[in-house]
Amino acid sequence: MGRFLMAEENFRTITGEDKIFGINKKAKEMIEKVGKENVANATVGSLLDEEGNLVVLSSVVEVLKDLNPLDYAEYAPIAGLPKFLESVKKAVFMDYEPEGYIEAVATPGGTGAIRNTIQNYTKRGDTILTSDWYWSPYKTITQELERKLDTYTLFDDNNNFNHAAFENKLTEVMTQQDRIVVIINTPSHNPTGYSLTLKDWDNVINAAKKIASDKTKKIVLLVDIAYIDFAGNAKESREFLSKLTNLPENILPLISYSMSKSFTLYGMRGGALICMSPNKEITDEFKLVNSFSCRASWSNCNRSAMITLSSIYEDASLLNKVVKEREVAQTMLLSRGKAFMDEAEKIGLSTCPYDAGFFIIVTCENPEAVSEELFKDGIFTVPFDNRGLRISIASISKPWCSLLPEKIDKAIKKVNAK
């Protein structure tokens, strides 16, 4: 027998190593020793308040706790409750509901939405495209489905979106295959915090249109908007959605939506995949193939999470309350980002361009060593892709955000001097 005993590897790289888990454990051990005020645990991917407790929107939990017993107990339809899917459209589009046809299916968080997209719009062996800075589960999902992940360089030398790199890579892959899923994580990209500008979107769409002029080519633009409600002004963050209408039929925009961050219901696994097309047959097909995938993967989704969202959207004053509560959390997060970036700029610390969101990337060489050096100061960050440190400003206080750039800068200099 080889490396596997009873199980099959099935083209996956299964190491079981969880780097973030390991660093998080170290952080917790240090907190035990020196007290939490002396530790900055910038590894956690959830929004914590200034005291280090998970931010939970109480207005949302009140709705969830007050449901009818049947709303916890009963199965939901495979594709999701219709009123949930209507609420998701409102949550995503607000005033930007596009022309044409829209369909949606419920999924367990964004992960389920991404999984279903890759399963249904590519074939085994195909290449999926995303940026070189990316949320690592994209690779896990791709491998599980026996697809490959390729990347384009996200930023050019001036730290702008690298349009040329995007177009070149897309064109290269599409000489090898006739269909592709391109995953674009925006606004507040994980892990850099970058939000594509409207001009960036024009370039992305123009590159896709060039390929799509060959009608045998199919391009799915999967927009992962997990962080859209922590990207600043809600309407401005959604302006790009209007760019996704009136596209050629063989460019299909899909949106991966998650209740995890927007409603602080990470643990309830509420989410959806949304499809927009000028052609009703394409949105009908979307519903059909995704329903099959849901049935075959997790059956139906958590009914109570769906009812919670629809209850909120059925009651304008309740929605207003939730949005207000979320705005307080967002303001806290944005102020942390500003504190970090102001200080970084002042001392010339090199970062990826950051607009908003849970994470900031400090670019550096030898990030593993820098990360270890920072442990001594009680600072826990995640070495990322061997060319940066991922700092979760979502999980550390504003004072720590102001302090970190200088500490990191010193650690980088110390490591480089060795």
Place this chain on the structure above:
Amino acid sequence: MGRFLMAEENFRTITGEDKIFGINKKAKEMIEKVGKENVANATVGSLLDEEGNLVVLSSVVEVLKDLNPLDYAEYAPIAGLPKFLESVKKAVFMDYEPEGYIEAVATPGGTGAIRNTIQNYTKRGDTILTSDWYWSPYKTITQELERKLDTYTLFDDNNNFNHAAFENKLTEVMTQQDRIVVIINTPSHNPTGYSLTLKDWDNVINAAKKIASDKTKKIVLLVDIAYIDFAGNAKESREFLSKLTNLPENILPLISYSMSKSFTLYGMRGGALICMSPNKEITDEFKLVNSFSCRASWSNCNRSAMITLSSIYEDASLLNKVVKEREVAQTMLLSRGKAFMDEAEKIGLSTCPYDAGFFIIVTCENPEAVSEELFKDGIFTVPFDNRGLRISIASISKPWCSLLPEKIDKAIKKVNAK
């Protein structure tokens, strides 16, 4: 363009037809017209009380509604909360906790557990084996993962488990491939209500052992116990689990567990996949590959469902209360089964052997026509596999259970006379 526009068929048969949904809709329309007391909607796969309302264990919902906000909001670990996994073991094994190593991972219901098993213990193109009467999502799951489903004849001419058919089919498939997942749905098999006897299990295991004497062959016995808590005496229903210990290492028993029926939490998507082996490396590998699959499919599972289960198992008096409440529901269900089967026997109506569970199969020719004939009497059943009618006794009252055999018998005779 062919049948599909933007999506890929990927070896699946995606029709979008949902026969049960269609018949259920007809039943509801008739209820509107003639009143619910005049309609028997025996299509529903959930347990309803004698008045047609979903049975919800109030002691379970009380726990769920009373959780700490964090228990809804926070992410759970990818493989599930450790205390949930401990509780699952207690729920499954009670006094029969096997020797050797046990591991478990959380999954969204039984569906996720079955999906992960097929993904991790077979390769694309492999054949999965189950009985000819089977829960149709087995086929959906198999197709989504680009595997094939093959079946053995479940019953012999005397309506006993068909050991020869099982052994022959298993042997046949294993001449073509080196690994297999065999899905055995017991006790209270869906859709027949049959429970494998201990003698049946001996035969199943002996057949597997013969194949497994060749150490290059790997056999996963996946036992789907979705209905175990509605199978009569809880301890007796679990006796077969002791048969799954001390097997050769290349026979791996896995158990698919669901909170849907046992805790009437269908909509919360709580479940788990459990692995037993005398070899720790095999259970470690199980945890590793299944964690990868969870991460790549739905990320983590519903935390509040997990905490609900662990809270119940941490409190003996609470557990007792839940079990008592469930026993009332089970007694109701068992009495319906007895009412139906007594009457069926009296009039000589042909059925599959029924021990317990949500469904009974009446075997007949031309079930589509018989089903339509029964619509006239306000009786809604599901034509199954072109050789039977599936009657959900879970969803109709005891008086209807006594009435149905004669009505069905008449309908069959009427159709056959044509």
